[in-house]
Amino acid sequence: QVQLVESGGGLVQAGGSLRLSCLASGRRVSSYVMGWFRQAPGKEREFVATINWSGSSTTYADSVKGRFTISRDNAKNTVYLQMSSLKPEDTAVYYCASDFRGADTSNSQQYNSWGQGTQVIVSS
Numbered sequence: 001q002v003q004l005v006e007s008g009g010g011l012v013q014a015g016g017s018l019r020l021s022c023l024a025s026g027r028r029v030s031s032y033v034m035g036w037f038r039q040a041p042g043k044e045r046e047f048v049a050t051i052n053w054s055g056s057s058t059t060y061a062d063s064v065k066g067r068f069t070i071s072r073d074n075a076k077n078t079v080y081l082q083m084s085s086l087k088p089e090d091t092a093v094y095y096c097a098s099d100f101r102g103a104d105t106s107n108s109q110q111y112n113s114w115g116q117g118t119q120v121i122v123s124s
Helices: none
Strands: 003-007 010-013 018-025 034-039 046-051 058-060 068-073 078-083 092-100 111-114 118-123
Touching: 003 092, 003 111, 018 034, 018 092, 018 118, 034 068, 034 078, 046 068, 046 078, 058 068
Parallel strands: 010 118
Antiparallel strands: 003 018, 018 078, 034 046, 034 092, 046 058, 068 078, 092 111, 092 118
């Protein structure tokens, strides 16, 4: 099973930017769909973005479309989430996911490997 470690979270003012990274180890993930999800306090985990194995296809939640960009560097076994124009409602723990098995890449239950998460706090 692949191990995932997220980094790059922190405290930022509304309108600011952050770049999250997800480093995979244990197995190369260059052939896998990778996803970012987030969970705010008291809420369920929700889909943020996914990227296919080559990076040629990406999908985004409507709430982040145009503000967030997912990308990957397969040589580094790393997936990124560039977040811009951040809003207080983006505050959450952000999780990287891999080992996708299914048909709906926005469904968190169809991923079998998760990182520990990185906290993002956006102040108003």
